[in-house]
Amino acid sequence: MAKYLSILDQTYVNFLLPSYHTNLANELKKSRKTYLYDLGIRNMILKDFSPPESREDRGVIYESLVFLTLLPLLLPNMELRFWRTKKQEEVDLVLLVDRRPYPIEVKAGWGVHAPPPGILAFTRRYPRTRATFTVSKNSREPLRAESITHHFVSFDEVAEIFEKLR
Secondary structure, X not given: OHHHHHHHHHOOOEEEEEEOOOOHHHHHHOOEEEEEOOHHHHHHHHOOOOOHHHOOOHHHHHHHHHHHHHHHHOOOOEEEEEEEXXXXXXXXXXXXXXXXXXXXXEOOOOOOOOOOHHHHHHHHHOOOOOEEEEEEOOOEEEEEEOOEEXXXXXXXXXXXXXXXXX
């Protein structure tokens, strides 16, 4: 299976996203996530073209949307990863800028004005984190906790994440 995913990655059908870990040896052992460049292919495989709001897999669709929005905007000093622990703590995307991590969690419906549990677990594990991002339907004012700014952006504002890093 890994061989086929690698071929699809090399032919720009999908993108293999490596996991984030500060220990390079562990990073190379960790799993990868895959994102299709064309969500229509995913819909065709699943035989489901209904609107994302009515789908049970809408979280994956929104996460792919955020990934596909950020990927072409990356500069040479940036990369995207994801983070997951054995305890199943997870952050959908980790934007690395000059090797500094900025976790990004995508939520189809996040009505709480607080960071999701995965973001909080990440910031405990990586105290160098200075900003986090929760992407959902609604934007909200940022929260400041200790030395971390937690941003809440809408799907329409995803590209503006880079501006909030300055």
